[in-house]
Amino acid sequence: MTHIVFFLLSFLASTFRSRLSLQLEIAALRHQLSAYRLKGQRPRIAPADRLIWSVLAKFWPRWRNVLLFAQPRTVALWQKKRFRDYWRALSQGGRPGRPKIAPELRQLIKRMWRSNPTRGSPRIVAELQKLGIDVVKSTGERYKPHGERFPSATWRTFLDLHLKHLVAIDFFVVPTATFRVLFVFVVLAHDRRRIVHFNVTEHPTAEWTAQQIVEAFPFDTAPRYLLRDGDGIYGDRVRRRLGSLAINEIVTAPASPWQNAYFER
Numbered sequence: 608m609t610h611i612v613f614f615l616l617s618f619l620a621s622t623f624r625s626r627l628s629l630q631l632e633i634a635a636l637r638h639q640l641s642a643y644r645l646k647g648q649r650p651r652i653a654p655a656d657r658l659i660w661s662v663l664a665k666f667w668p669r670w671r672n673v674l675l676f677a678q679p680r681t682v683a684l685w686q687k688k689r690f691r692d693y694w695r696a697l698s699q700g701g702r703p704g705r706p707k708i709a710p711e712l713r714q715l716i717k718r719m720w721r722s723n724p725t726r727g728s729p730r731i732v733a734e735l736q737k738l739g740i741d742v743v744k745s746t747g748e749r750y751k752p753h754g755e756r757f758p759s760a761t762w763r764t765f766l767d768l769h770l771k772h773l774v775a776i777d778f779f780v781v782p783t784a785t786f787r788v789l790f791v792f793v794v795l796a797h798d799r800r801r802i803v804h805f806n807v808t809e810h811p812t813a814e815w816t817a818q819q820i821v822e823a824f825p826f827d828t829a830p831r832y833l834l835r836d837g838d839g840i841y842g843d844r845v846r847r848r849l850g851s852l853a854i855n856e857i858v859t860a861p862a863s864p865w866q867n868a869y870f871e872r
Contacts, residue, residue, distance in 0.1 A: 661686045708746065716742075716750040771798040772831035775870040776820070778811065778838070792816060794823045795870050796830075813840055817848040829854050834867055 664682050719731055728747040735742055774796050781789045790811045794804040804823030808815055824830070829852040835841055836859050849856055859866040 658689075661689055708742075708750070712740065712742075713750050715740075716747060717752050720751050769832070771796075773797045773834060774803060774830045774832070775834040775867050777836065777867065777870050778840075781807075792819050793870070794820070797834075797869060800869055811840060813842040813844045816840055817845045820845070820848055820852070824852060831855060832857055834859065834870075836867065837861060 661682065664679075664686060716731065716735070719734065720726075723730070728744050728751070731747040732742055732744055735747070774794055776792070776794050778790050778792055781791055783789060787809065789807050789809055791805060791807050792811065793802060795801070796803050804819065806819050806822075831854070833849060833854045834857045846856065864871040
């Protein structure tokens with residue numbers, strides 16, 4: 608009895624609908640019926656079936672009422688997939704991935720790396736651009752020869768070569784029994800952690816500090832590197848005096864005592 612009532616109500620509702628809507632509904636139902644007949648109890652939905660229902664879902668508001676062999680959300684997923692595939696094909700132009708690099712260019716990049724192992728990939732790319740070859744930085748890094756170890760000095764070798772050329776300077780404060788405050792200037796050599804020079808003053812100035820540096824390194828004994836903090840007392844006069852002695856300054860970062868650990872300890 609329920610099926611008869613439903614049939615009659617559907618027949619009456621169809622008399623008030625447009626001819627195009629009825630034709631679309633009949634075509635959609637016939638399409639699903641043919642899919643069941645050709646492919647069995649649970650038909651496999653072909654790409655053509657997905658295309659038909661993607662188009663119907665876009666242009667026909669009543670498509671959900673007659674869809675039987677799939678869920679409406681499945682049709683929405685088909686539409687998203689077709690949209691994604693369309694734009695992927697349009698952006699790739701039928702050639703997926705990056706364009707291939709010629710074997711000759713790969714060998715050239717590898718040969719440049721082997722001849723100049725200390726250069727970085729930006730330098731390699733710049734040299735290739737001089738030859739009229741336009742490549743990106745990642746391409747130069749991709750064809751860098753791997754597994755080839757170039758000789759390099761150990762950390763101990765670095766210390767043996769450079770530690771003897773490094774000194775550190777700094778001030779520390781000494782209060783006296785009479786409540787005076789004295790400033791002690793110390794020059795510390797890093798090779799043996801020995802005190803090269805020190806002096807005491809009650810009123811340190813840039814001129815006095817520059818003079819202490821000169822007194823610490825007489826007769827061409829100046830080191831190559833000098834480690835200091837960013838104290839304002841090391842002004843232009845101190846920097847000019849260091850430049851006249853051919854000493855390179857190394858300034859520690861703010862609030863980083865571990866960068867001058869020997870002196871701070």
